[in-house]
Amino acid sequence: MGSTHLPSPGFEGIEVDRSAGAFSGGQETEMVQLLGPDGRLGSDPVFSDYAKRIDPEQLRGFYADMAKIRRFDQEATALQRQGELALWVPLTGQEAAQIGSGRASHPQDYIFPTYREHGVALTRNVDLAELLKQFRGISNGGWDPRQTNFHLYTLVLAAQTLHAVGYAMGIQRDQKAAEAAGSSDAKAAVVAYFGDGASSEGDVHESMVFASSFNAPVVFFCQNNHWAISVPTSVQTRIPLANRAKGYGFPGIRVDGNDVIAVHAVTEWALEHAREGKGPVLIEAYTYRVGAHTTADDPTKYRESAEEAEWRAKDPLQRLEAYLRAEGLADDAFFAQVKADGDELAAYVRRTTHELEVPDIQSAFANVYAEAHPLVAEEQAWFEEYSAGFVGEEAEGGDNN
Amino acid sequence: MTTMTIAKAINEGLRATLKNHPKSLLMGEDIGPLGGVYRVTDGLIAEFGADRVVDTPLAESGIIGTAIGLALRGYSPVCEIQFDGFVFPGFNQITTQLAKMHSRSLGKLMVPVVIRIPYGGGIGSIEHHSESPEALFAHTAGLRIITPSNAHDAYWMIQQAVQCQDPVIFFEPKRRYWLKGEVDTEKPGPAEDPFKAHVLRDGTDATVVAYGPLVPVALAAAHAAAEDGHSVEVIDLRSISPIDFDAVTDSVKKTGRLIVAHEAPTFGGIGGEIAARISERAFLHLEAPVIRVGGFHMPYPVAKVEEDYLPDIDKILEALDRSLAY
Secondary structure, eight states: OOOOOOOOOBBTTOOOOOOOOOOOOSEEEEEEEEOOTTSOOOOTTTHHHTTTTTOHHHHHHHHHHHHHHHHHHHHHHHHHHTSSOOOOOOOOOHHHHHHHHHHSSHHHHHHOOOSSSSSHHHHHHOHHHHHHHHHHTTTOOOOOOOHHHHHOOOOSSHHHHHHHHHHHHHHHHHHHHHHHTTOOOOOOEEEEEEETTTSSHHHHHHHHHHHHHHHHHEEEEEEHHHHHHHEHHHHHOOGGGGGGHHTTTSSSSEEETOOOHHHHHEEEEEEEEHTTTTTOOOEEEEEEOOOOTTTTTTTGTTTTHHHHHHHTTOOOHHHHHHHHTTTTTTOOOHHHHHHHHHHHHHHHHHHHHHHHHOOOHHHHHHHHOOSSSSHHHHHHHHHHHHTTTHHHHHTTTTOOO | OOEEEHHHHHHHHHHHHHOTTTTTEEETTTTTTTOOTTOOTHHHHHOTTTTEEEEEEEEEHHHHHHHHHHHHTTTTEEOOOOGGGGGGHHHHHHIIITHHHHHHHOOOOOOOOOOEEOOOOOOOOOOSSSSOOOHHHHTTTTTTOOOOOOOHHHHHHHHHHHHSSEEEEEEEEEEGGGGGEESSSOOOGGOOOTTEEEEEEEEEEEEEEOOOOHHHHHHHHHHHHHHHTTTTEEEEOEEEESSSSHHHHHHHHSOEEEEEEEEETTTSSSSHHHHHHHHHHGGGSSSSEEEEEEEEESOOOOOOHHHHHHHOHHHHHHHHHHHHOO
16 A cells, blocks of 8 residues: 655755655646555555654544544434534544644644634643534634634635635744844744635635745645535545645645544645645645534535445545554454543533533623723613513513513 | 825835834735835835845735734734725634734734725726635624824834734725825824724714725715705724724714725625614614615725715715704
8 A cells, every 4th residue: 555656856946855845736636645545554665654654642642533523423413413603614534634733733733724624633632521602603713722723713714714814924023033132932834724615715825825925834735635515625625735835835744534544644744844844735634524514514416425335445544553453553452442531522512512611792792802992881781681581580480572 | 394295105104113113013015115016015125124024925814814923922913905906815814813812822822913905996806806805804802993084194104013012903995095194293183093983074963884995985975965054073083903992882872873984895894883883882863774884795996886876976975965954
């Protein structure tokens, strides 16, 4: 199961590292794969060196993370079905793309997710119960991005790719200032997550133009999960999405998004590339949304179950389990523990969801502006007075219907 | 006191900002060596370098979106949108992202981005270069919108916009860029609060509220009305969001009549909002309905007929006559 990845041919005018993996722009592209669906480890001329950095403990951690987030996904789906969440956005099938890339980031890196990156959130130590607030109608975010360097979810597709580039431009300036001051702060980069659907948005184009022009330390991580709700990737693009990077003048790599080892290796390479000041990288993680777009979606209306079955055979967890067992790196006790940990997380999330404090509208008034605002103050005062008029009625059991 | 044009006053305000606020930076199309199409950023790249005065790719969403990212990293970007009609590719970033970031993070994140937009007509320009889109932004909670009408305000208000922790849209009255005025660069004086309106002329018979490019027109109309024996109070709104309703209410309680003038179309505009608020706050003081003077419900017309479209002295005087006739 060796990789057929080829080095970049390079192109005129822009110097591209041969190891960058910028592929030719044809219909087909090479895909970096190290751990195949059969659980056997292959090799790659560039990325095997990165894969070798992963020790057995980390590898078991990748598996534990993937299993944990899949269990969380099941629990959140169940919570939605039981009316506890307004909506859920399942990630099943994309665990390797998210855990592999998330675990490759360093604490000082800053992550801009879309809204399905629950696995990345796990790797950034976001409290997963906090993450459910948005889907329970309690807040539009829930966690503090400054604590985790994991930004709030962005629902307007691709808007965050520009924020990522701007943030990276800020890092560039900070590092320049730090270097001038003789400081040796750890260098940082930014990861912008988006999907094959969002790749058609103009903001993705503009973000890649800005990133390229300013050589911003940003990694564009596109999870090509094959379906933008009901529309297949073929409607978004005629060429592999990774190949688009060539048009912007930076490396683009397609990686098997269900191969956590390859995803980690490629992302680690890309983040080093960015942190070292070599500019942006586009990674296309070739994966599949095994479930529905959201709990409001019905995939039977637009795709064949045979396709889903084909992708289930490429499951990211199964192949890593096969590898760990074959190499003697994990035993039954390990997998039992992973299952127990997942159940514990699910129980925690279920319990906490019920306990999540429902805010009152005062918190909405409080945060429209950072500084005092007379109109907001006036409307808030009116609402308080208006609400006070109902206090007696409520005490008497009055009915407003 | 120094005499300078509004364009120069903004230029000096930006220079002071870049000097005093190390995390501030300017971004926009052609703002570097060219100094912007109106030369508002003239000379700044030579003084502060390309990391602080950034010639960006030609993409408005990109400018606003990356400015949001820079703000999240602790910077204070000042974006230039080249013309009013070109802000719309960035409208999504402004309304769905910039305006909501503080709120959706429950107050944890600050995005102190300033967006400078030259606006308004009267310069004989081609399509998309003469519009007044302020109401589209005023309808969006989370944004602040201010617009100077004179050089002293311009010098101070641009600096105050950068200091504000909220996103601020700074509308520049482009046909008044060359209007000269006295600027006190030592202290703001009455310009201390950019969100307060200024009474520029006292009067007793009617109040005319205007902002940005129409302030000199309103003052000229008040001058003409005085010759006819009518005492007209003129208020420069200065801030479009929030609006200083207290100042307008106080004036109307005194005069009993209100005319609101802006270049933007009257339908769905700022004038309608002021009329509604004043009818709530000062109903029993009003001697006549609030009258709006503004653009027609049409795309901004071609330059050769823009004189018929734009509010001018006569249109304000006609509105005054109607008000006084009640």
